Amino acid sequence: MEIELPNLLKQMYVSGFVIDRKQNRRKATDSTISEAEAKMLMKIVTDCAAVTTLETGLAFGASALAVCKAKEKMNSKETVHYGVDPNQRDYFEEAALVSLEKEGLINQFKLLEGPSHLVISDLIKSNVKLDFAFIDGWHTFDYTLIDFFLVDKLLRPGGFIAFHDMQALSKQKVLKFILTHRKYQVEKKYAVRGNEPRLSTIKFFLWRLIVSPRLLFSWFHWNYQFYNSSGLIVLRKQQDFEPNFDFYKAF
Numbered sequence: 001m002e003i004e005l006p007n008l009l010k011q012m013y014v015s016g017f018v019i020d021r022k023q024n025r026r027k028a029t030d031s032t033i034s035e036a037e038a039k040m041l042m043k044i045v046t047d048c049a050a051v052t053t054l055e056t057g058l059a060f061g062a063s064a065l066a067v068c069k070a071k072e073k074m075n076s077k078e079t080v081h082y083g084v085d086p087n088q089r090d091y092f093e094e095a096a097l098v099s100l101e102k103e104g105l106i107n108q109f110k111l112l113e114g115p116s117h118l119v120i121s122d123l124i125k126s127n128v129k130l131d132f133a134f135i136d137g138w139h140t141f142d143y144t145l146i147d148f149f150l151v152d153k154l155l156r157p158g159g160f161i162a163f164h165d166m167q168a169l170s171k172q173k174v175l176k177f178i179l180t181h182r183k184y185q186v187e188k189k190y191a192v193r194g195n196e197p198r199l200s201t202i203k204f205f206l207w208r209l210i211v212s213p214r215l216l217f218s219w220f221h222w223n224y225q226f227y228n229s230s231g232l233i234v235l236r237k238q239q240d241f242e243p244n245f246d247f248y249k250a251f
Helices: 007-015 035-047 062-070 095-102 116-125 141-154 169-181 198-211 213-217 219-225
Strands: 017-019 025-027 052-056 080-084 109-112 130-135 155-163 184-186 233-237
Touching: 007 017, 007 062, 007 095, 017 095, 035 062, 035 130, 035 155, 052 062, 052 116, 052 141, 062 080, 062 095, 062 130, 080 116, 095 109, 109 116, 116 141, 130 141, 141 155, 141 169, 155 169, 169 184, 169 219, 198 213, 198 219, 213 219
Parallel strands: 052 080, 052 130, 080 109, 130 155
Antiparallel strands: 017 025, 155 233, 184 233
């Protein structure tokens, strides 16, 4: 049975706005996941009964609302969702925290205030184990790779990790690293197809090529985006794995 989206998240998708701590209306639709992606995150969390979860890039809180809502009825006092964001209290004026409070989900949420490379290491030191992680922080290759590298130390074998905005060539390069240097598999059953007509998907596919001609040579673009306008991809960790010190494979 599909879990219903939180009311505030529904309102955000209708209006395009959220309310921050200073009661200002903030346009959120340009910096968040889509409704179809939110529902897919909820499905993943429900399917794998994810108790301990994490996301990088909290922003206006759409993904945090979806993940925490999916875990709301779990029979576990250990349920926690970590949100990593260096700008939640200044640039975003606590918009995500306000929404989580209003939905009654704040008790299972912990803000890790700071960049990933500084705050996630504390979880590693504390031997935290994740069931699910959502990577949606700074989109450059180096920051995305660092997010993954640290989360991989926390994610239990069999756990899931999702990446957003995979139309970015930087993130596609990270995915190639993961598939060549670690033990993960793409979970195609969690692909977000959306409700748009096939013609709309193709138009969006072509528009991306016009905006970024380099996508013409992108294996990811042709294998995934031709059938799917969403930039969400989900992987499952098969096992803990560290290559030999001198291992290298082109990616």
